[in-house]
Amino acid sequence: MQKSRGMRRDDRRIIIHFDYDCFYASVVENEDPTLKSVPLAIQQKQIIVTCNYEARRRGLRKLQLITEAKQVCPEAVIILGEDLTRFRDASKELYNFLQQSIWSGKAERLGFDEVWLDCTDMIDYNIELLNQNDLQHSFFCLNKDDPTRGFEYDASQVFGPTFPRSTAPSSESATATDEQLYIRLCLGSHLARHLRHGLEAEKGYTSTVGIATSKILSKLIGNVNKPKNQTTIVPPYDPVGLPESNVAQFLDAHDIGKIPGIGFKIAHKIRSHVLGRPPDFDQGLIYGATKESVTVLDVRSYPAMGPEMLETILAGPGSPKGIGGKVWELIHGIDDSEVGMAKRIPSQISQEDSYMKYLRTFEQVKEQLLLLSDRLIRRMRMDLCEDDDDDDAATEGAHPRSRWMAHPRTLRLSTRPRPPPGPDGTRARTFHRISRSGPMPNFVFNLIESSIVLAERLVAETLLPMFRKLHHETNGWNLSLINIAATNMAETAAETKDSKGRDIGKMFRHQDEVLKDFKVVVESDTIEDVPSPLPKASSVDDSSTGIDASSGNLPLADAAEGWDSEDSERGDVERCEYCQAYVPIFALAAHQRYHQLSN
16 A cells, blocks of 8 residues: 655645535424424435435335335325425525634535535634643633633543543643644534524534544544434544544545446446446436445555556546546545535526436426526525615515626526447436537526516527537437536626625615715805805705715805815806706716716
8 A cells, every 4th residue: 555645634624514404304394393202214306315313213215216205105205306495595504604614614515415614714713712731611701702602612632532542631642733633623612503493493403523734634524423413533643644643544434426426427436446347236216326345445456556546546637637646535535625605696596406307308308498487597696696785776576675796697507318238228427518518698597577578589599509409309319317417607786795796876876875975065054154156056966976065065166165175166067958957067068968867
């Protein structure tokens, strides 16, 4: 086995990974608490996509056919989960709760039911508060500005299960680095317990949690004690890749395809190389699981295996440079990827469906494109629109007080055709997609029309022509998947600090309100004492300039007379013949042009 030289692990970070228990089923159970005590399954198409633990106890499992599930557990309550709105809304609510509970704001969501939190700054702060002579009676501060906000805990030991099952590192063999890391992980475990219990008490959702120094380790270690529990992987983490390392012992038992960051295609190539042949597929599963497991230990102990060999195995069209070294680090638990900050705008939005039955006719394809397009447009409105505080922006019949935060510029259509059967009648499995992209039509951003009306137009004018370019034949397709994606997001201007631009139109609409505290107001009895040849406006209300002469607020030129400024020249203004307002000479032409266009 090649030694893992040159690899370093950042052991200062504390990453907590949350995995909501049976999330889809929990959302339904929270809506109807009577379902918590019965076997509950969520159905999409003809498949069980997830089920609660009571259903699993009675023999149901993920990716099980509905017909088989009904035979195994006839009393199961099966809920249709095609519409993801309720699950998406619940996921956002839980995500916001967790993100607002930490200081860094670094909370990264994976799917609907997983969240990473980077709590390094909270651990750094609270380590400085520890009394090394009385760790058993410690206090975790949750707010720097309010030292009374927090909870009591025992900083001498990790809360919850650990891997391996042990207490603190023995003083005989432990290094100073191991002891310091143990304390940091100990504090992280107590913070995880506090957040996990708060999530259950305030939101009604239980979760399984992993605590480690990286995203990959925290995700994997959290799977050890499911459900409703947490696990911490304790030191020693080094030496990297050797049996003395708890990380190596933990990872070696995992199948290569279970390591986060190693996708199906990469895992398939590695398995094929280690086995010397393509692995057998389990024909009973839809998503291509294999009958044969190749573990991390099998890969690391393969003769001459290392970053160079992995680079050779995985190299090919579309493979990033250095993929071998990256995979080699992942199987040793090295993951320096940061927990991403919350994104205001998603990088893309897509809708897809897979099909066990054939999609052969044009009408079948058109029906599925319409279904996916309607979902895509509704999802775009949900994820890319925000409430607009400017009442003037809402037109008659439009979506109330709503504006687009971003416009996807590209529409992508992808399909996955099934290959024809071979001479023996069997059909080879394929995971290759073909795609076609084009500009996103502007009419999809219409918030007045219903989503189904826009979807019908999108299918007729854009998606069907794209589909014909992907599949030139007029009939006889055998498609296992269709995907529609909105990509290449162009963020619109907004007033938030996270936006990439400023909404100039909105700034002008609100400038009077913003600048009201900076206007010079001269009382009417004072105006008579101001020596000026300019006549006083009688009762002019010029909404275009925001000046109400009858209220006593002077035009800009008159106000300037009250300032000791070298630029205050009475001869630099003239009266507008349309509204009788005083306008600087350099702006008079444009001001009059405004009146002419308005008429």
